[in-house]
Amino acid sequence: MSKEVRIAIVSSEIAMSQSLEKVMGHQFQQMGEMELKLRVFTHIPSVEDAIVHYSPRIVIVCIGKNDRDDKLHFLAQLSRVSARVPVVVCAQDVESDLMLACVKRGVSDFFKYPLEEVEIRETLGRLLEKSFLINREQKLGAIFTFFSYKGGVGTTLLACNTAVAIARITGKPVLLWDMVLQNGDVPFFLDYEPKMTLKELIQDMDAIDDPYLRSALPPQESGISILAAPRSPEEADSITHDQIQQMYGVLRKHYEYIVVDAGHAFTDPVISIMDASHYIVFPTDLHLPVLKNTLRCIGVFEKFGYVEEKFKIVINRYNSKYEEVDLAKAEKILPYPIAYTFANDYMAASRSLNTGIPLVDLEKKSPLTKQFMAFARLLMDGFDTKSSPKGSFLSGLFGSKQK
Numbered sequence: 001m002s003k004e005v006r007i008a009i010v011s012s013e014i015a016m017s018q019s020l021e022k023v024m025g026h027q028f029q030q031m032g033e034m035e036l037k038l039r040v041f042t043h044i045p046s047v048e049d050a051i052v053h054y055s056p057r058i059v060i061v062c063i064g065k066n067d068r069d070d071k072l073h074f075l076a077q078l079s080r081v082s083a084r085v086p087v088v089v090c091a092q093d094v095e096s097d098l099m100l101a102c103v104k105r106g107v108s109d110f111f112k113y114p115l116e117e118v119e120i121r122e123t124l125g126r127l128l129e130k131s132f133l134i135n136r137e138q139k140l141g142a143i144f145t146f147f148s149y150k151g152g153v154g155t156t157l158l159a160c161n162t163a164v165a166i167a168r169i170t171g172k173p174v175l176l177w178d179m180v181l182q183n184g185d186v187p188f189f190l191d192y193e194p195k196m197t198l199k200e201l202i203q204d205m206d207a208i209d210d211p212y213l214r215s216a217l218p219p220q221e222s223g224i225s226i227l228a229a230p231r232s233p234e235e236a237d238s239i240t241h242d243q244i245q246q247m248y249g250v251l252r253k254h255y256e257y258i259v260v261d262a263g264h265a266f267t268d269p270v271i272s273i274m275d276a277s278h279y280i281v282f283p284t285d286l287h288l289p290v291l292k293n294t295l296r297c298i299g300v301f302e303k304f305g306y307v308e309e310k311f312k313i314v315i316n317r318y319n320s321k322y323e324e325v326d327l328a329k330a331e332k333i334l335p336y337p338i339a340y341t342f343a344n345d346y347m348a349a350s351r352s353l354n355t356g357i358p359l360v361d362l363e364k365k366s367p368l369t370k371q372f373m374a375f376a377r378l379l380m381d382g383f384d385t386k387s388s389p390k391g392s393f394l395s396g397l398f399g400s401k402q403k
Helices: 014-031 047-052 068-078 096-103 117-137 155-170 198-203 210-216 233-237 241-251 268-276 288-303 327-333 346-355 367-381 393-398
Strands: 003-010 034-041 058-063 087-091 109-112 142-146 174-178 224-227 257-261 279-284 311-318 338-343
Touching: 003 014, 003 047, 014 034, 014 058, 014 117, 047 068, 047 288, 058 068, 058 117, 068 087, 068 096, 087 096, 109 117, 142 155, 142 268, 142 367, 155 174, 155 224, 155 257, 155 279, 155 346, 155 367, 198 241, 241 268, 279 288, 288 311, 288 327, 311 327, 327 338, 338 367, 346 367
Parallel strands: 003 034, 003 058, 058 087, 087 109, 142 257, 142 279, 174 224, 174 257, 279 311, 311 338
Antiparallel strands: none
C-alpha cells in the first residue's frame, strides 16, 4: 500500500505551479511507494487552511515579481510551524537579499524557476526524509502536555493522575514535568519535596545521564519521577525557549513518557514544549464562560498551525449538578470533537489533594481511577477517531475562527 504524501503549493503564478505539479508528479511516479497529493492555493491562505486542515508534509511558496511583500508576510506566519513542516520558496530570481529574508522566516530550501528535475528530486528526498524523521521522533519519548486557558478546571489533577496511570500500566520510566514556572503546584498535589528543580537541572544539563537522574529526580512510590518548577519567580523568568528545547531533547532519551502540566499561559517556554508534544490535552468544563475561553484558545492553537489531531479536548467534572450546558450543546459549540470526559467525583479528588496521594492509588474503586487508566491507554496507543471541524452560531459569536 502506497504512502500518501501531501504537498501544498501557494502560488498565483500559473506557469510556475503547473511546472511544479508536472515535475513532482514525474518524480513520485518513479518512487512508486509514495502517492503524491497536491493542493494549489492560488490566493494566500490562512495558516489554519494551509496547515491545520490540509496537514501537508511540505509547503512550497512561489514568489513572483508583484507579490514579494505579501508572500514574505505569509512566510513569517508560517515560521511558527516551519520546524516540523519544511517550507520551500520557488522564485525566478533567488537573489541574496530574498534568500536572507526567507531564511529569517524559517524557509528550508529554494527552487529556482525554470525548474531542474535533479534539484527537485534531491531536495524533495531530503525534506521528506526530514519530515518522516520528525514524525518518528515524536513517538520516542512521547510527550503529553496538559494545558487550559483558564485556571480551576483541574489541569494539574488530570496531569498528575494520568502520569501515574501510565507508569502503573507500563512499568516504564515516566516523568511528570511541572512547566507552570511561576508557582507550580505539582509537588503540592503529590506531597513531594523536590531535591532538584528545572532551573538547577538546566544548569547541570551536560552532566545528565541515567544515574544522575535517578539521584536528582528519584522515582516515587507511584512509579513516576517529578521535575519541579523553579523555586522562585526570578529563576523562572531566566528560563528561555532554547533551554526548554534542549532540556526536552535530553530528557526524552531517558524517559519513555513525559507528562507536562503547562498551566494556563502562552509563554515562550510553554509554546516550545507544546510544539514538541505528541498530544496537547486541553481540559474544559460545561460552563459557558469556560467554553468561551476554550474557543479562544482553539483559535490560538490554529494560529500556531497545530493540526486537529494534535490537541484533544476533554471535559472535566462531567455530570456536575452545577453544569450550565449539557454535553450535546457543548459538542455543537466547540469546533472540534470532545475526545474524553472525566466524571465529577469531588470527594475522591479532595481526599487525594488532602493526603498528597495520587487518586489512581488512593481511590482504586473510584470511577475517576478507571477513567484515568483508560485515558492513559488512549494517549499511549493514539486516538482512533479523527477530528473534523464543526461550525455553529455560538462558535462564530465567540470568535474561535479567524478567517
